[in-house]
Amino acid sequence: MDPIDALTEIATLLERERASRYRSKAFRAAARAIEDFTPDQLADSALLRRTAGVGDTSLAVIQEAVAGEVPAYLAELRARYAPAVSSxxxxxxxxxxxxxxxxxxxxxxxxxxxxxxxxxxxxxxxxxxxxxxxxxxxxxxxxxxxxxxxxxxxxxxxxxxxxxxxxxxxxxxxxxxxxxxxxxxxxxxxxxxxxxxxxxxxxxxxxxxxxxxxxxxxxxxxxxxxxxxxxxxxxxxxxxxxxxxxxxxxxxxxxxxxxxxxxxxxxxxxxxxxxxxxxxxxxxxxxxxxxxxxxxxxxxxxxxxxxxxxxxxxxxxxxxxxxxxxxx
The missing domain is CATH 3.20.20.140 (Metal-dependent hydrolases)
Structure with missing residues (x-):
């Protein structure tokens, strides 16, 4: 999964459930921080830890996405949120x-x-x-x-x-x-x-x-x-x-x-x-x-x-x- 997409979707879901605005802003900031990273840079854990705007939770999201997984935190939010359905x-x-x-x-x-x-x-x-x-x-x-x-x-x-x-x-x-x-x-x-x-x-x-x-x-x-x-x-x-x-x-x-x-x-x-x-x-x-x-x-x-x-x-x-x- 693209890590920027994962971070952005997490921010979107946090906004939709009206969580603290600081939490959603943190994930959007992390997405901006890595938007110009190459695949090699995204795989460099030491570099990511030194990157301003990337915290422990967003680091885990990036690493899981780069590994080809749906990040656990994103999966949790998807399960928690069930959109209302109507024609x-x-x-x-x-x-x-x-x-x-x-x-x-x-x-x-x-x-x-x-x-x-x-x-x-x-x-x-x-x-x-x-x-x-x-x-x-x-x-x-x-x-x-x-x-x-x-x-x-x-x-x-x-x-x-x-x-x-x-x-x-x-x-x-x-x-x-x-x-x-x-x-x-x-x-x-x-x-x-x-x-x-x-x-x-x-x-x-x-x-x-x-x-x-x-x-x-x-x-x-x-x-x-x-x-x-x-x-x-x-x-x-x-x-x-x-x-x-x-x-x-x-x-x-x-x-x-x-x-x-x-x-x-x-x-x-x-x-x-x-x-x-x-x-x-x-x-x-x-x-x-x-x-x-x-x-x-x-x-x-x-x-x-x-x-x-x-x-x-x-x-x-x-x-x-x-x-x-x-x-x-």
Missing amino acids: LRAALRGDLHCHSEWSDGQTPIEAMVAAARALGHEYLALTDHSPRLRVARGLSAERLREQLDVVAGFSGGGFTLLSGIEVDILEDGALDQEPDLLDELDVVVASAHSKLRMERGPMTRRLIAAVSDSRVDVLGHVTGRLIRGERGTRPPSTLDARAVFAACAAHGVAVEINARPEREDPPDELIAVALEEGCLFSIDSDAHAPGQLGLLDEGAARAERAGVPAERIVTTWPLERLREWLAR
Whole structure:
């Protein structure tokens, strides 16, 4: 087995199970450290031990791969991880919600693009955070404009990187970025990240105001709940879901089915309400690392169980149709 492939797959699986970011970064660093090594150098244990970025575990992975074996640690991770299976997954063409190291993602944009291409995505929207979310290094207007110049260079060969943002929904429903700059973006995902315990009436009005803004395309993780994971748990926001989803349907805004297992947002019962209200949906990974782009498996399986028709999921649409909807 190619040792770089082995190290990269280990990093991907660690990211997907949301292990410590330092562990996955260590394996990616080891892969970079040996990317120019010859076969003779890869067989030189003394050289590998002296190579910065190669630790004891990554050394064992390299040696087992060079010996023609599937490394034991990789085999363990493969056995531990069983992807969710659904017929809907094959219909997904892309993902409208991911992050890079420009905000709180773990890797550069190019690593996210490479992973999306490897998954067969036709498109991916880069949606780093907006300025008020300082804990996530949200992008100021100036930094976002700088990012737009970078994003333009990542499309080609049947793949398109869409410009975007996950814009914070402020307490009054306004959006946390300059309106003219939002107009320049391909995709705007609007999400609430603060004051999630607002009373039902104000929270409902807040979300309705956001999705009524003509610049918004997707309502992200609508309840803000956390049901497991290292950040602990958090109850869902209290809101009139039927009123919020009716507003989404009226304005053509897609309700995000967030594929992160610690979120599973919206809950199943709210997906049913959104279906009844005639909403569109977007199955998104909310990936903060390359391996997490594969979480679309989980989102697709959930949507299929909930009975969401493929034709109402915007991320099953080809790019041309998606762009028509984004320009509505």
